[in-house]
Amino acid sequence: MKKIAVLGYGVVGSGVVELFYRNQKKIENNTGEKLEIGYILDLREFPGDPYEDRVVHDIQVILDDPDVGYVAECMGGTNPAFDFVCRCLEAGKSVATSNKQLVAEKGDILLQTAKENNVNFFFEASVGGAIPIIRPLHTCLAANDISAIAGILNGTTNFILEKMFCDKMRFKPALELAQEKGYAERDPSADIDGGDACRKVCILSSLVFGKHVYPEQVYTKGIRDITLEDVQLAQQFGGAVKLIGRVVRLKNGKILPSVMPMIVFHDSSLLASVNGVFNAVMVWGDGVDKTMFYGRGAGKLPTASAVLGDIVDEVKQTGTVLSQMWKPAQEGDDFIATIDDFEAPRCYRTSPCGKGVFARIAAEVGVELIHAAENGCMISKCNQKTAEAFKQKLAHEGAEILSRIPVMED
Amino acid sequence: MKKIAVLGYGVVGSGVVELFYRNQKKIENNTGEKLEIGYILDLREFPGDPYEDRVVHDIQVILDDPDVGYVAECMGGTNPAFDFVCRCLEAGKSVATSNKQLVAEKGDILLQTAKENNVNFFFEASVGGAIPIIRPLHTCLAANDISAIAGILNGTTNFILEKMFCDKMRFKPALELAQEKGYAERDPSADIDGGDACRKVCILSSLVFGKHVYPEQVYTKGIRDITLEDVQLAQQFGGAVKLIGRVVRLKNGKILPSVMPMIVFHDSSLLASVNGVFNAVMVWGDGVDKTMFYGRGAGKLPTASAVLGDIVDEVKQTGTVLSQMWKPAQEGDDFIATIDDFEAPRCYRTSPCGKGVFARIAAEVGVELIHAAENGCMISKCNQKTAEAFKQKLAHEGAEILSRIPVMED
Numbered sequence: 001m002k003k004i005a006v007l008g009y010g011v012v013g014s015g016v017v018e019l020f021y022r023n024q025k026k027i028e029n030n031t032g033e034k035l036e037i038g039y040i041l042d043l044r045e046f047p048g049d050p051y052e053d054r055v056v057h058d059i060q061v062i063l064d065d066p067d068v069g070y071v072a073e074c075m076g077g078t079n080p081a082f083d084f085v086c087r088c089l090e091a092g093k094s095v096a097t098s099n100k101q102l103v104a105e106k107g108d109i110l111l112q113t114a115k116e117n118n119v120n121f122f123f124e125a126s127v128g129g130a131i132p133i134i135r136p137l138h139t140c141l142a143a144n145d146i147s148a149i150a151g152i153l154n155g156t157t158n159f160i161l162e163k164m165f166c167d168k169m170r171f172k173p174a175l176e177l178a179q180e181k182g183y184a185e186r187d188p189s190a191d192i193d194g195g196d197a198c199r200k201v202c203i204l205s206s207l208v209f210g211k212h213v214y215p216e217q218v219y220t221k222g223i224r225d226i227t228l229e230d231v232q233l234a235q236q237f238g239g240a241v242k243l244i245g246r247v248v249r250l251k252n253g254k255i256l257p258s259v260m261p262m263i264v265f266h267d268s269s270l271l272a273s274v275n276g277v278f279n280a281v282m283v284w285g286d287g288v289d290k291t292m293f294y295g296r297g298a299g300k301l302p303t304a305s306a307v308l309g310d311i312v313d314e315v316k317q318t319g320t321v322l323s324q325m326w327k328p329a330q331e332g333d334d335f336i337a338t339i340d341d342f343e344a345p346r347c348y349r350t351s352p353c354g355k356g357v358f359a360r361i362a363a364e365v366g367v368e369l370i371h372a373a374e375n376g377c378m379i380s381k382c383n384q385k386t387a388e389a390f391k392q393k394l395a396h397e398g399a400e401i402l403s404r405i406p407v408m409e410d
Numbered sequence: 411m412k413k414i415a416v417l418g419y420g421v422v423g424s425g426v427v428e429l430f431y432r433n434q435k436k437i438e439n440n441t442g443e444k445l446e447i448g449y450i451l452d453l454r455e456f457p458g459d460p461y462e463d464r465v466v467h468d469i470q471v472i473l474d475d476p477d478v479g480y481v482a483e484c485m486g487g488t489n490p491a492f493d494f495v496c497r498c499l500e501a502g503k504s505v506a507t508s509n510k511q512l513v514a515e516k517g518d519i520l521l522q523t524a525k526e527n528n529v530n531f532f533f534e535a536s537v538g539g540a541i542p543i544i545r546p547l548h549t550c551l552a553a554n555d556i557s558a559i560a561g562i563l564n565g566t567t568n569f570i571l572e573k574m575f576c577d578k579m580r581f582k583p584a585l586e587l588a589q590e591k592g593y594a595e596r597d598p599s600a601d602i603d604g605g606d607a608c609r610k611v612c613i614l615s616s617l618v619f620g621k622h623v624y625p626e627q628v629y630t631k632g633i634r635d636i637t638l639e640d641v642q643l644a645q646q647f648g649g650a651v652k653l654i655g656r657v658v659r660l661k662n663g664k665i666l667p668s669v670m671p672m673i674v675f676h677d678s679s680l681l682a683s684v685n686g687v688f689n690a691v692m693v694w695g696d697g698v699d700k701t702m703f704y705g706r707g708a709g710k711l712p713t714a715s716a717v718l719g720d721i722v723d724e725v726k727q728t729g730t731v732l733s734q735m736w737k738p739a740q741e742g743d744d745f746i747a748t749i750d751d752f753e754a755p756r757c758y759r760t761s762p763c764g765k766g767v768f769a770r771i772a773a774e775v776g777v778e779l780i781h782a783a784e785n786g787c788m789i790s791k792c793n794q795k796t797a798e799a800f801k802q803k804l805a806h807e808g809a810e811i812l813s814r815i816p817v818m819e820d
Contacts, residue, residue, distance in 0.1 A: 019697050023555055030552045030733045124550060130698040132542070132550030139549075140534060140542030142440045143718030145433055266683075270704060273676075273683040287429050287715030288540040291705030294680060295698055305697030308553030318728060323440040 003038025004311060005062040005093075007084055008075035009046060009055065012098050012125075015304030016072050017051055027308065031315040038068055041084075059084050063091045070311045073097040082106050089113045089121060094317075096310035098125035098303050104199035108212040108328040115320045122310035122324070127200045128153065128279045130302030131295035135313070137207060137283065138323040144285030146208050150246040150408060153200040153259075155277030155297040156184045156191035157223050157243040162275045164231045165240050171226060183277055193222035194259040197245040204281070205247040205257045206326045211335060213247075213257055219339040221260040229375075230403050233349050237371040237378055239263040240272045244408055254337040262408040263347055263378075269410040282410075290410070343383045344406035348391065349376040351400035361393045378407065413448025414721060415472040415503075417494055418485035419456065419465065422508050422535075425714030426482050427461055437718065441725040448478055451494075469494050473501045480721045483507040492516050499523045499531060504727075506720035508535035508713050514609035518622040518738040525730045532720035532734070537610045538563065538689045540712030541705035545723070547617060547693065548733040554695030556618050560656040560818060563610040563669075565687030565707040566594045566601035567633050567653040572685045574641045575650050581636060593687055603632035604669040607655040614691075615657040615667045616736045621745060623657075623667055629749040631670040639785075640813050643759050647781040647788055649673040650682045654818055664747040672818040673757055673788075679820040692820075700820070753793045754816035758801065759786040761810035771803045788817065 004020070006013045017037055020027065028035055039062050040046075040054045049055075059080075062068050071088045073095055075081045081102050085095050090113065097103065102110070103123045114121035124134045128151070137146070152158050156178055163174040175192065178184035190196045198220045205213040223243050234241050242264050247257040264272040270292055274280040279297030284290050296302035313321075329335075358377040362369040367390065368380035379390060391401050414430070416423045427447055430437065438445055449472050450456075450464045459465075469490075472478055481498045483505055485491045491512050495505050500523065507513065512520070513533045524531035534544045538561070547556070562568050566588055573584040585602065588594035600606045608630045615623040633653050644651050652674050657667040674682040680702055684690040689707030694700050706712035723731075739745075768787040772779040777800065778790035789800060801811050 019553055022696065023553055026555065027553055030548070032732060131701055132546035132703075135550050136542035136546055138440070139723055140545050140719040141715065142722040143429055143433055143437055143715055145436065270680070270683055273680055285715065286432065287711045287718070289706050289709075289712055291541055291703070293542075293701070293703060295701030299699075301697045302699055305553055305695065306550065308697070309550040312552040312733075313549055316731075316733070321726075322442060323722075323726070 001034040001036055001067070002069040002315070003036050003065065003067045004070045004072060005039040005041065005068045006037060007041045007071060007073045009040045009042040009044070010074065011300045012303045012307065013040065013072070013074035015300035016074060016307050019301055019304045019308055027312055031312055033315050035315070038065065059087065063087055068093055070314050071095045072307050072311060073099055073102070074307065075099065076101065078102050078105055085110055086113055089117050089119055092117055092119055094120040094122070094314040096122045096307050096314065098307050100126040100196070100199040100203065104202035104215055107203065107206060108326060111325050115322070115325065118319050120314050120317055120321055122314060123203065124310050125303045125306035127203050128281055128293065128295065129297040129299060130305050131279060131281065131293045131297070132309070133281050133293045134207065134324070136293065141283065141285055141288060142323065144287040146283060146285045148246070148248040148284040149204050149208060149281060150244055150271070151281035152242055152271060152274050152279050153197040153245040153281070153297065154191055154243055155279055156188065158274065159183050159277050160192070161223065161226070161231065161241055161243065164228055165235060168228065170228050192224050194220040194243065197243060197259045201245040201247055201257045201259055205255060207324065208247070209249070209255050210326050211333065212326055212329045213336065214329070217257065217336050219258040219260065223261050226261050227403070230349055230405060233373065233376045234263045234347060234405070236373055237347065238267060239265040239407070241405060242271060250337055250341055252337070254335055254341070256337040256341055258339065258342070260406065262406050264408050269408065340384055343381055345370065345378060345381045345409065346387050347376060347378045347405045347407060348394065349402040350394060351375065351402065353397065353399040357397055357399065361390060361397070364393060365389045381409065411444040411446055411477070412479040412725070413446050413475065413477045414480045414482060415449040415451065415478045416447060417451045417481060417483045419450045419452040419454070420484065421710045422713045422717065423450065423482070423484035425710035426484060426717050429711055429714045429718055437722055441722055443725050445725070448475065469497065473497055478503055480724050481505045482717050482721060483509055483512070484717065485509065486511065488512050488515055495520055495531070496523055499527050499529055502527055502529055504530040504532070504724035506532045506717050506724065508717050510536040510609040510613060514612035514625055517613065517616060518736060521735050522738070525732070525735065528729050530724050530727055530731055532724060533613065534720050535713050535716035537613050538691055538703065538705065539707040539709060540715050541689060541691065541703045541707065542719070543691050543703045544617065544734070546703065551693065551695055551698060552733065554697040556693060556695045558656070558658040558694040559614050559618060559691060560654055560681070561691035562652055562681060562684050562689050563607040563655040563691070563707065564601055564653055565689055566598065568684065569593050569687050570602070571633065571636070571641065571651055571653065574638055575645060578638065580638050602634050604630040604653065607653060607669045611655040611657055611667045611669055615665060617734065618657070619659070619665050620736050621743065622736055622739045623746065624739070627667065627746050629668040629670065633671050636671050637813070640759055640815060643783065643786045644673045644757060644815070646783055647757065648677060649675040649817070651815065652681060660747055660751055662747070664745055664751070666747040666751055668749065668752070670816065672816050674818050679818065750794055753791055755780065755788060755791045755819065756797050757786060757788045757815045757817060758804065759812040760804060761785065761812065763807065763809040767807055767809065771800060771807070774803060775799045791819065
């Protein structure tokens with residue numbers, strides 16, 4: 001009999017315990033091993049909780065028990081999570097975490113520590129919650145050269161954007177509704193300014209391209225400035241505004257990780273139809289063409305499902321799974337492109353100005369005019385410089401530029 | 411250095427060889443093992459082919475070479491594939507296959523043979539082509555009690571139905587277009603009568619519910635009788651007709667596997683937005699809620715990607731992966747429900763008859779009238795008996811019943 005220790009008895013940690021006992025027999029059949037929740041580490045007491053006898057306050061108790069083979073880290077943050085996870089790995093215990101901040105900031109170190117101790121550090125729950133994405137990337141898709149990943153990685157912003165799209169709500173009341181429903185925090189900045197999605201882009205980029213990508217290396221722009229008019233212009237052209245976390249490999253071999261609002265067209269991408277608090281991740285590879293993974297990006301049991309899936313796999317693995325490793329970024333490494341290298345079609349929203357104006361300026365800067373309305377247009381793929389030139393020429397014609405949103409090509 | 415043998419050098423087999431050599435270095439890094447395509451088994455010669463020196467005509471050559479650790483079976487059919495795969499497994503070689511017929515008809519036997527020889531029989535490519543679905547089901551979702559799976563498992567029929575939906579084509583010209591584009595065979599019956607999807611339902615049902623489900627145990631109905639008018643009535647109500655392969659666990663504990671055209675609503679299911687030759691599989695579990703996997707269901711490189719993903723995993727596994735096993739069905743087993751136990755909302759298309767008629771009859775049989783048009787209606791969830799009663803009462807009123815299509819609830 002092997003013990004599992006759960007670090008943090010909040011929403012996710014209690015979900016792990018609940019789901020484990022609900023499906024214990026199935027999990028044991030799958031792994032061929034008897035398992036038990038041995039300890040629950042938390043600063044608080046939980047009088048009356050059915051598992052209160054497992055609650056401990058000192059990580060040392062867990063480290064010292066040789067029967068603890070697997071640890072579910074569900075505390076969040078990096079302090080003390082980083083220290084605790086390091087010590088668990090050094091004590092020969094495999095760790096599964098739902099903590100995206102920990103993986104995005106310290107993943108390379110923790111993977112190395114796991115390797116040195118011949119155990120595993122798994123983090124399926126850190127991206128896309130319940131959605132199987134980390135493991136399929138390095139197992140099922142192992143024979144692919146993956147060139148890009150793009151997804152809806154934050155459910156809160158997707159909920160807000162859907163309310164703007166479907167119910168014609170303005171940003172502020174849509175955010176307030178998300179807060180009422182418990183989808184957004186009282187301080188919603190981590191979601192709406194893109195920080196949460198940014199961490200997930202770091203993790204996906206590091207895994208797929210093999211070197212650690214840090215949050216500050218990801219161009220990150222949230223949805224705070226998206227207006228109902230922006231959403232409606234996109235809708236008029238057949239698309240929806242989504243907060244897209246993305247990493248693409250450019251022709252020069254560098255990768256460009258980004259988080260920004262982009263317009264996704266219904267007739268070309270399934271991402272446009274992903275609504276509510278759901279997440280979805282599209283992956284492009286030379287074998288699969290494209291494949292998408294969809295599901296709940298957060299929540300008690302969905303996140304617990306991913307953590308326990310990792311623990312099940314840890315029980316079955318006899319050593320470190322090297323295909324899920326990446327290297328630390330070295331000083332002087334120059335593999336991450338800046339936003340200057342970004343190319344995409346764009347939608348401009350402007351003060352009213354005739355369609356003829358858009359067509360003429362598009363011809364002048366050498367792009368195609370894809371859509372035009374009274375108060376905006378969409379032009380074909382171009383680099384930042386051309387997009388800026390288009391904007392300046394518009395301004396020169398007396399048009400006020402109210403927004404510029406890139407379009408995601410599938 | 412270990413050798414891979416490829417059985418069958420047709421579309422999929424040649425894709426396996428092509429993709430392997432394209433990404434050989436990545437595959438070797440992932441597995442930590444030097445790999446090579448050692449043999450290609452085919453009855454034909456391939457003069458001028460870059461790998462013609464690997465072509466052999468006798469399976470015995472492969473069986474006798476102890477360096478062959480992994481076999482990619484891409485022949486299709488069960489004869490001689492079943493015999494060859496058995497002998498490979500008995501010779502201690504792990505096998506990955508794209509052959510859904512083989513798995514649907516003989517999976518239980520082959521899994522048992524693999525186990526007896528401590529090797530693996532993997533079949534990710536047999537359902538949903540490139541889409542990672544088999545491995546996520548028994549790894550990432552291992553902590554879930556899975557209650558249902560439903561998906562678009564056949565790209566040919568999905569292409570035809572989309573052409574009817576989007577381009578108002580009738581069934582016959584849409585099928586001819588699919589044939590022109592190479593998506594449908596000259597004899598299209600395996601696709602349009604549901605046989606192909608049926609085999610995939612067998613595989614998913616067996617894996618998830620643990621006992622072999624045979625093709626003849628799956629209620630199977632194709633799209634041959636779906637008319638443009640059916641598609642348009644569904645569209646009028648906000649839905650699309652899709653060929654849905656499905657298995658659900660009923661309240662009585664039995665499972666009900668089926669393949670049939672169903673109406674899927676755009677506002678409730680992402681499956682309604684899956685277009686073209688793409689496939690998608692939705693999975694419901696008590697932890698994840700629902701999660702969907704989407705991608706190319708067929709094609710040379712997509713299928714090869716899945717076969718090679720299996721081989722990569724076989725290289726990394728040291729013994730049989732027991733979580734991917736299922737048991738043979740025993741004589742007298744009574745775990746599969748019949749279509750009599752099927753419950754769903756339904757759409758009826760009829761000769762013109764007033765909306766008041768639908769409402770009155772719905773009230774009489776005790777169902778809710780969800781949508782009504784001049785020539786049809788949708789009623790709330792009911793069993794087969796009630797659905798039949800509704801139909802007979804309609805006929806009694808002088809309405810001609812032109813079609814009855816169940817609705818998939820998400």
